[in-house]
Amino acid sequence: MSTREKIITVSNxxxxxxxxxxxxxxxxxxxxxxxxGFLGANGxxxxxxxxxxxxxxxxxxxxxxxxxxxxxxxxxxxxxSIGYMSQKFSLYEDLTVAENIRFFGGIYGMTRKDIKIxxxxxxxxxxxxDSAKKLIKDLPLGWRQKLAFSIAIVHDPKIVxxxxxxxxxDPITRRQFWNQIYEAASEGVTVFVxxxxxxxxxxxxxxxxxxxxxxxxxxxxxxxxETFGADSMNDVFIKLARGDNK
Amino acid sequence: MKHFLGFVIKEFYHIFRxxxxxxxxxxxxxxxxxxxxxxxxxxxxxxxxGILDHSQDVVTKKITDKLVSSGYxxxxxxxxxxxQIGACFRNASVKEVVVFEPxxxxxxxxxxxxxxxxxADASDANSANLIVSYTSAIINxxxxxxxxxxxxxMQIGIESRMLYNEELKGVYMFVPGTMTLILVLICALLTSxxxxxxxxxxxxxxxxxxxxxxxxxxxxxxMPYAVLSFVxxxxxxxxxxxxxGLPIQGSIVLLLLESMLFILLxxxxxxxxxxxxxxxxxxxxxxxxxxxxxxIILSGFIYPVExxxxxxQWLCHVNPSTYFIIxxxxxxxxxxxxxxxxxxxxxLCGMIVFFITxxxxxxxxxxE
Numbered sequence: 001m002s003t004r005e006k007i008i009t010v011s012n013x014x015x016x017x018x019x020x021x022x023x024x025x026x027x028x029x030x031x032x033x034x035x036x037g038f039l040g041a042n043g044x045x046x047x048x049x050x051x052x053x054x055x056x057x058x059x060x061x062x063x064x065x066x067x068x069x070x071x072x073x074x075x076x077x078x079x080x081s082i083g084y085m086s087q088k089f090s091l092y093e094d095l096t097v098a099e100n101i102r103f104f105g106g107i108y109g110m111t112r113k114d115i116k117i118x119x120x121x122x123x124x125x126x127x128x129x130d131s132a133k134k135l136i137k138d139l140p141l142g143w144r145q146k147l148a149f150s151i152a153i154v155h156d157p158k159i160v161x162x163x164x165x166x167x168x169x170d171p172i173t174r175r176q177f178w179n180q181i182y183e184a185a186s187e188g189v190t191v192f193v194x195x196x197x198x199x200x201x202x203x204x205x206x207x208x209x210x211x212x213x214x215x216x217x218x219x220x221x222x223x224x225x226e227t228f229g230a231d232s233m234n235d236v237f238i239k240l241a242r243g244d245n246k
Numbered sequence: 247m248k249h250f251l252g253f254v255i256k257e258f259y260h261i262f263r264x265x266x267x268x269x270x271x272x273x274x275x276x277x278x279x280x281x282x283x284x285x286x287x288x289x290x291x292x293x294x295x296g297i298l299d300h301s302q303d304v305v306t307k308k309i310t311d312k313l314v315s316s317g318y319x320x321x322x323x324x325x326x327x328x329x330q331i332g333a334c335f336r337n338a339s340v341k342e343v344v345v346f347e348p349x350x351x352x353x354x355x356x357x358x359x360x361x362x363x364x365x366a367d368a369s370d371a372n373s374a375n376l377i378v379s380y381t382s383a384i385i386n387x388x389x390x391x392x393x394x395x396x397x398x399x400m401q402i403g404i405e406s407r408m409l410y411n412e413e414l415k416g417v418y419m420f421v422p423g424t425m426t427l428i429l430v431l432i433c434a435l436l437t438s439x440x441x442x443x444x445x446x447x448x449x450x451x452x453x454x455x456x457x458x459x460x461x462x463x464x465x466x467x468x469m470p471y472a473v474l475s476f477v478x479x480x481x482x483x484x485x486x487x488x489x490x491g492l493p494i495q496g497s498i499v500l501l502l503l504e505s506m507l508f509i510l511l512x513x514x515x516x517x518x519x520x521x522x523x524x525x526x527x528x529x530x531x532x533x534x535x536x537x538x539x540x541x542i543i544l545s546g547f548i549y550p551v552e553x554x555x556x557x558x559q560w561l562c563h564v565n566p567s568t569y570f571i572i573x574x575x576x577x578x579x580x581x582x583x584x585x586x587x588x589x590x591x592x593x594l595c596g597m598i599v600f601f602i603t604x605x606x607x608x609x610x611x612x613x614e
Contacts, residue, residue: 054455076457084455088448094263095256106252107456152452161455 004031007159007190008053013062015048022048024213026062030192032158035185037204037221038194041241045213046194047163053192054161055079067158080108083157087164089148093137097128100136101151108155122150142173149180153189160184162193166200178203198234207233209240216240249458253466260440261470267436275428275478279485282420290376296323296340298331301350309362312388313344318380335367342366342377410495410579417490422574423547425482426567429505430541432475433512434519435533437468441520442529460609468513475512479505495581504577504587507594508570514601515566521608541567569593 008030015023022045030036040046051057053066055075064071067081091100098119105115123129126146136144145165153160162181166174178200185191185205193204201207201221208218217224217240221233230236261267295313299306313319323340325331334340345363347353354360364381368374410418441464444450453463479502486492494501519532542548544558545567551559562568569590576582576590584591 056454079455079457082455084452086448086451090448090452092256092260092449093447095259099256099259103252103256104452104456107249107453107458109249109457163451 004033006030007032007034008036008064008066008192010053010064011062013049013052013064014060015045015052015057016060021213023052023059026215028208028215028218030159030190032190033185033188035181035191035193035203035205037201037207038192038210039196039198039201039207039237040194040210041196044210046210049210050161050163050192050194054082054084081158083152083155083160085148085152085160085162085165087167089145089165091136091144091148091151094135096133096135097123097139097147098132100147101154104151105154110155118154122154126150141169142176145169145173145177146180149177149184153184157189159190159192162191164194164196166195166197174200198232198237201233201237209237211240250462250466253458253462254469257440257467257470261474267440270436271432271474271478274431275482276485278424278428279421279482280489282424283417283486283490290318290373290380292320293318293342293373293377294322294340295319295377295381296325296331296334296343297321298325298328298343298345300348301346303349303351305351305354305360306346309346309385309388310344312384313381316380316384318377318384331365335365338367340367341373342381344381415490415492417486417492418579419548421482421486421490421492422571422578423542423545425479425505425574426508426545426547426570427538427541428478428482429475429508429570430512430515430537430567431533432478433468433471433509434516434537435530437471437513437516438519438529438533439526440471441467441517442524442526445520445524446526464517468517471516472509472513475509476502476506479509492578494578496577497583500584500587501574501577504570504573504591504594507591507598508566508573511566511570511594511598511601514598514605518601518605518608521605540565544568546571566594566597 006029008028010029011027013023013026014021024045026049038046038049048057052059052064052071055066055071055078058072066078069075069077069081071078092103095103101119101122102115105118110118119132123132126143128143128147131139131143136147139147149162149165152162166177169177174197181191181193181203193200195201204221206218206220207224208215209224210216217227217236219227224236225231225233228236228239230239261271297310299310310321314321319342323330323334323343325334325343328345331343331345334343343365345365347361347363350360350362362385364378366374366378441450444453444467450463454460458466483494483498483501487494515537516533519529519536523529523532540561544554544562544565545551546562547567551562551568554562573587573590573594576586580586
């Protein structure tokens, strides 16, 4: 594991808002092509950490590099090497499928030619050839989500951050969505995903669980279950959240 | 620069695919101009009056003719006795009754004095006022001309002249205000709503996480509205010139530059509103209540600022529209140059700096 290339390194990272410590001494690495699950209850500090990793917010102290770029000084380079998708899997509803692809490709500085090729590829892959000129609002929710993910990685980022990407989606669509994630990971994209569905945590290569701003556990789902003597990730999480292990 | 252009194009898609936005952008300005120009008017035209002439002589006939030929009045009732006056007003067949006393011409000849009684329907106080003052003006005018012939000594003739708007046309008053109102609505309301919509949809997060800089995002969002507002300024000026015959006395270049300045100010107000809220409805309410009403009432658009209670006058003085209306009036009607509007221009500049500074401070780069 450790021989692989590190794409995210975080060490002794703190983020404080006044007297409140949102991220308390975070240290972890993420490897290239890995699906890294970032779990925690609401308010555990997940979002704060993601913002720092996406170059949107600066840490109070500690070190972090994303794709080799420093979060203090090279936020621009970071933003160019990542993709981001939020829980609202947002696309512009009054633009067509093709226009959305063109727009998001464009803001990442892709050339017109690249965008054209990518659009064709993407439409073929998703089976959306006939819908290229349809407005997003006329697409079913499941399709929108697939498209949102494809667009988040349209510019071939090294890392893609998914912030609770499956909120409010039915189980079948979630399953399909995870297939998409696997596919992306197999192509070498590192996937950093936050979720509060514990069954989804099982799909990740490694999982970190945050409690009160700290990383309470970090390992493969299998090892975590063994360590905590639990049958499922859900049990692991409940035990951790109760503080049974302390 | 290239991804910035794509951003602006996307914004135009939003605008041209939303019927409501299109209506506000292109139909509302024209409708408002026509409404204010034709409907909301302070002029009187063909006001119905009744004549009760107890004298029936040459002078009263002449005065009546003068009233009718002025174009302001139509005689719809010729009364024969005082008793009929009440009924006329009750069934609203006249707005005013002009009563000449008996032996009008004789008294005028003998005593240099005769009485006309003007009775007006003041259930609509404004028009009653106007009608009475128009009538008395016409009668005075007649008397003065007669006097000049008779050469009666020691007469004080008052001659008034309405500068910048000789005919007291309502349009002169409404064009500056309407233009201001439209710019405020389009720039502040539409931009604040469109920025907040991105927040609501969650696309703002994606934009912030992209290589676009926050400043590029904001400029990209407001740019199309700035361009379209400028188009509107030109439409309004053309309409007011060709439809209502309102001339532009001063420099048109200066007027356009000042309009751009005000567009910039309204945009910064819109941005400021969008940083203070994350729901489209709140943004819309804030723009409507916080901007539209003050622009109409507290800006000198309709009601003169000097006549307001002191506290309201203070409010007028923090209202950007007040200054822009003064600027337009000074340039369009009075034909003043930059030296005539530099103070107001300075205030507008100061306000732009204020709102942009406040917005930058409030701009939350953090993801929700």
